[in-house]
Amino acid sequence: MRTIKKPFPDEYPPYSEIYMELVPDDGQVLHFLQNNAIALKKLAYSLPEEKLYFRYAPGKWSVKEILVHLIDDERIFAYRALRYARNDDTPLHGFEQDDYAVFSCADQRSLDSIFEEYEAVRLSTLQLFQHLPEEAMLRSGAGIDADGSIINKRTVRALAYHIAGHEQRHINIIRERYLAV
DSSP states (O other): OOOOOOOOGGGSOGGGHHHHTTSOSSSOHHHHHHHHHHHHHHHHHHSOGGGGTOOSSTTOOOHHHHHHHHHHHHHHHHHHHHHHHTTOOOOEEOOOHHHHHHHHTGGGSOHHHHHHHHHHHHHHHHHHHHHSOGGGGGOEEEEEOTTSOEEEEEEHHHHHHHHHHHHHHHHHHIIIIISOO
């Protein structure tokens, strides 16, 4: 798989630093994504059925909701990467992750169906970043907030690292807050 250099801090919003620091600075973000897909599936299938529905605090997501959240987030950020890579800098609205989780009905799905979708999205993401032209990696775009202000400017390569680090953060949360109980 291709090498994609880690983005500099001016290529992503400050809140994304918590994700960036979880991904090695070796340019192997696509390998990281591929390996994490295997690790996440192994982790999820190792959990007893009741843990898939467990919430460590009121208002927190179940493991199944986290998994579908990862799918949603990856789809959205890969779409942004595609837009920016194709030099479309039209500002894009954000999404309300808590609403997405509620309306995902993840707890009503089988783990097999979630991972069938997850694996399709991951393969698509890997293929997208694998085949983008090198010059596309530094193209960028931004989001807009409710009042139309430009926020959260990111480069294409920063989006790859965001997807990887965001997933790793949720894997860590599952291990720390769902397995420890």
